[in-house]
Amino acid sequence: MAEEIKLKKAVNKRRTFAIISHPDAGKTTITEQLLLFGGVVREAGTVKGRGSNNFAKSDWMEIEQKRGISVTSSVMQFDYDGKRINILDTPGHEDFSEDTYRTLMAVDSAVMVIDGAKGIEPQTRKLFKICKMRGIPIFTFINKFDRDAREPLDLMNEIEETLGIETYPMDWPIGMGRQFLGVYDRFNHRVALTHPTDPEKPYLPLGEDGMVDGDNPIAGEGEWQDALDGIELVEMAGNEFDEDKIAAGDQTPVFFGSALTNFGVKTFLETYLKFAPAPSPHKQEAGEAVKPLDSEFSGFVFKIQANMNPKHRDRIAFVRICSGEFTRGMDVTLERTGKPLRLSNVTEFMANTRENVETAVAGDIIGLYDTGNFQIGDSIFTGKQPIKFEKLPQFTPELFVRVSAKNVMKQKSFHKGINQLVQEGAVQLYQSYTSNDYILGAVGQLQFEVFKFRMQNEYNSEVIMEPLGKKTARWIDPEQLDTKMASSRNLLVKDIHGDPLFLFENQFAESWFKQKYPDVKLTAKL
Ligand code: G4P
Numbered sequence: 001m002a003e004e005i006k007l008k009k010a011v012n013k014r015r016t017f018a019i020i021s022h023p024d025a026g027k028t029t030i031t032e033q034l035l036l037f038g039g040v041v042r043e044a045g046t047v048k049g050r051g052s053n054n055f056a057k058s059d060w061m062e063i064e065q066k067r068g069i070s071v072t073s074s075v076m077q078f079d080y081d082g083k084r085i086n087i088l089d090t091p092g093h094e095d096f097s098e099d100t101y102r103t104l105m106a107v108d109s110a111v112m113v114i115d116g117a118k119g120i121e122p123q124t125r126k127l128f129k130i131c132k133m134r135g136i137p138i139f140t141f142i143n144k145f146d147r148d149a150r151e152p153l154d155l156m157n158e159i160e161e162t163l164g165i166e167t168y169p170m171d172w173p174i175g176m177g178r179q180f181l182g183v184y185d186r187f188n189h190r191v192a193l194t195h196p197t198d199p200e201k202p203y204l205p206l207g208e209d210g211m212v213d214g215d216n217p218i219a220g221e222g223e224w225q226d227a228l229d230g231i232e233l234v235e236m237a238g239n240e241f242d243e244d245k246i247a248a249g250d251q252t253p254v255f256f257g258s259a260l261t262n263f264g265v266k267t268f269l270e271t272y273l274k275f276a277p278a279p280s281p282h283k284q285e286a287g288e289a290v291k292p293l294d295s296e297f298s299g300f301v302f303k304i305q306a307n308m309n310p311k312h313r314d315r316i317a318f319v320r321i322c323s324g325e326f327t328r329g330m331d332v333t334l335e336r337t338g339k340p341l342r343l344s345n346v347t348e349f350m351a352n353t354r355e356n357v358e359t360a361v362a363g364d365i366i367g368l369y370d371t372g373n374f375q376i377g378d379s380i381f382t383g384k385q386p387i388k389f390e391k392l393p394q395f396t397p398e399l400f401v402r403v404s405a406k407n408v409m410k411q412k413s414f415h416k417g418i419n420q421l422v423q424e425g426a427v428q429l430y431q432s433y434t435s436n437d438y439i440l441g442a443v444g445q446l447q448f449e450v451f452k453f454r455m456q457n458e459y460n461s462e463v464i465m466e467p468l469g470k471k472t473a474r475w476i477d478p479e480q481l482d483t484k485m486a487s488s489r490n491l492l493v494k495d496i497h498g499d500p501l502f503l504f505e506n507q508f509a510e511s512w513f514k515q516k517y518p519d520v521k522l523t524a525k526l
Contacts, residue, residue, distance in 0.1 A: 095444020
């Protein structure tokens with residue numbers, strides 16, 4: 001009984017979320033601020049390769065730094081206000097969407113960062129769709145109000161129209177750019193000033209009538225009047241605050257601020273923590289969903305990352321715990337093979353260090369040092385009842401290259417590199433049906449570039465990549481397959497499970513095929 005209460009308390013403290021945004025909207029800057037509040041980092045500029053940098057750097061980060069993009073997601077944990085927060089960072093660049101999609105399967109809510117001047121950008125739209133699919137709550141932070149931004153009402157409309165979600169502005173900006181004076185905080189009944197005359201008093205309390213109690217240093221400013229007009233409008237015509245809708249992902253609380261000047265981020269964090277859900281049940285492929293307070297331990301691998309630390313050429317499988325309690329050295333079953341495994345070499349993720357973890361519960365992410373046991377999507381569990389979590393989303397790649405080792409004498413490192421990077425989900429691997437050539441598939445071109453860079457840097461294997469261009473991948477039932485169906489317009493290949501598929505040159509080639517073989521069923525992944 002005491003154990004149950006302890007577990008319940010621990011699980012209810014967890015808040016696990018991902019930050020999604022279009023590149024450059026300010027995700028890294030916000031993450032840094034959050035980590036500052038959590039006391040995990042002491043100065044800004046620690047997360048990305050900016051300024052003084054003691055974040056676990058690794059080879060693949062070099063490519064991120066060169067290009068200024070974040071390639072893979074990392075995990076950060078800290079305590080704040082009695083809660084244990086797990087932030088899962090996601091790559092902003094669309095070429096790495098697959099990685100982000102998988103990460104979104106491992107969180108209970110998402111924070112969407114939007115650039116106030118740009119509004120909804122393509123990548124945000126795409127990622128948002130996945131959040132919607134999962135029905136997780138989404139909290140919105142509209143950033144960069146210290147610069148000229150779009151009208152707040154216009155931004156609200158855009159979110160509602162393009163994303164199909166209700167908005168509830170938790171606060172409202174008072175001016176923007178150089179005249180960004182603060183926000184009218186509806187939720188906390190106060191005005192927060194960007195430049196308070198007394199730094200000890202950054203907030204002005206609001207009275208029942210919604211006006212500032214006592215002296216209001218910005219009362220004479222036009223921006224104040226505009227903000228009041230805006231507030232009046234959303235009070236009258238806007239949505240009602242609805243916690244159930246928020247929990248179902250049908251309404252998003254919206255906050256305005258400026259991450260760079262650290263304005264609005266703390267209020268955002270504190271309010272977010274009031275409404276963000278504790279760990280929720282996770283669906284299985286069949287049978288009942290697994291509840292966080294179930295006593296048996298379970299979790300799934302949503303990401304595999306090799307060589308995070310160039311000093312130790314290690315490989316880590318990231319596991320989202322879904323139920324029970326993890327303890328060091330515990331024995332679990334790997335569902336895919338049915339084999340027992342002992343979890344002794346495990347790490348948890350603080351922002352800039354990797355510490356050994358003793359116990360962890362639902363909502364937490366642990367990293368298992370992996371010697372090749374795990375694949376993305378694997379379930380692990382204790383107890384007699386097997387647990388198999390829902391499949392992670394897999395995407396039908398659109399771009400293909402034929403790949404081979406430049407130096408034929410170095411086949412061993414070539415194969416090792418390919419196998420590991422494919423298991424990580426960096427690219428998808430196919431083999432030509434007839435010649436056994438290696439063909440790589442990706443959603444975005446940058447995936448190939450990262451692959452090439454990592455093959456060279458981590459596996460000392462120079463590769464030759466021959467572009468095959470854009471293709472439409474369609475799987476075919478092996479029973480229906482006749483190798484004679486392959487032609488110059490459709491390359492017949494097999495995936496890593498040995499399942500056959502055609503890579504069609506274009507839409508026309510696919511239609512032609514369908515006409516010729518009307519009984520053959522072709523399927524796409526996602
Ligand atoms: P990302 O992770 O979403 O890609 O964005 P990141 O935080 O790296 O921010 C992208 C750029 O936007 C950075 O500038 C950052 O300083 C700036 N930025 C972030 N938040 C704000 C904000 O609230 N206001 C303003 N004005 N700028 C903001 P950069 O020039 O690309 O990088 P750096 O030279 O500052 O490192």
